[in-house]
């Protein structure tokens with residue numbers, strides 16, 4: 057049987073810790089504050105940002121959504137990030153994708169102060185992660201590792217395969233798995249015979265954004281599968297990249313979508329924000 061590796065309980069635990077710390081910080085005169093910069097009219101982005109704002113409100117973190125509009129220029133976005141970086145009352149800054157054409161996260165996130173870079177998007181944060189130095193790790197990548205630990209999945213010496221190599225998910229997940237002594241393979245758009253690479257995996261992490269990419273032929277018996285993909289469906293729902301029906305009975309465990317990586321990601325963004333506030337108050 058395939059265990060559902062839910063993220064709901066873990067997210068609740070993380071939020072409970074954040075709520076306690078946020079209350080202490082507020083009492084001590086440093087109310088934690090997160091700013092989310094948005095420059096798109098994309099509907100699913102708006103939905104995701106609302107879920108962050110709601111979770112922040114429930115844990116006692118002030119969350120400002122700074123909507124610059126889909127026409128914002130890179131200069132305007134950079135200026136906003138620099139201003140928030142200089143504002144001592146702001147502890148966490150996140151730049152939401154997608155961005156207007158011509159703007160890239162890699163370029164703009166360099167304007168987020170590394171100590172407030174709670175989604176690990178600044179190239180300095182990503183470089184420090186690769187070098188094994190302390191830094192904020194992209195929340196989604198951190199969520200994958202937290203979920204594996206929460207469900208007691210061993211990593212040292214095991215075969216881990218990551219599908220997707222973006223700077224927000226695939227690459228940082230690969231770095232974190234390496235840090236935990238897994239033997240890591242990274243697959244991407246140009247990988248030939250994907251199944252030949254993914255089938256031997258003990259731990260398979262999929263972060264692509266394509267419904268049904270991973271089926272029975274991609275998964276070996278007893279594998280643990282973490283589905284990071286979030287694909288909107290016609291009826292307003294959300295599905296992952298893994299074909300749940302094909303993989304059930306084959307994998308030892310599979311994260312549900314929604315309710316797997318997503319809620320843990322949001323909870324970790326909040327945890328990073330109180331960590332930043334804590335350091336700023338020390």
Ligand code: NAD
Nearest residue numbers: 196220221222225244245263264265284285286317318321
């Ligand atoms: P991206 O588009 O930046 O990267 C996709 C990656 O998939 C690329 O590296 C590409 O090479 C690879 N790829 C594309 N087609 C492939 C194929 N046929 N075979 C193998 N690899 C292929 O996407 P992203 O930002 O990394 O996000 C990936 C998915 O994760 C999306 O569905 C996104 O919505 C989701 N996501 C979820 C969360 C969460 O908290 N749950 C957070 C971030 C992203």
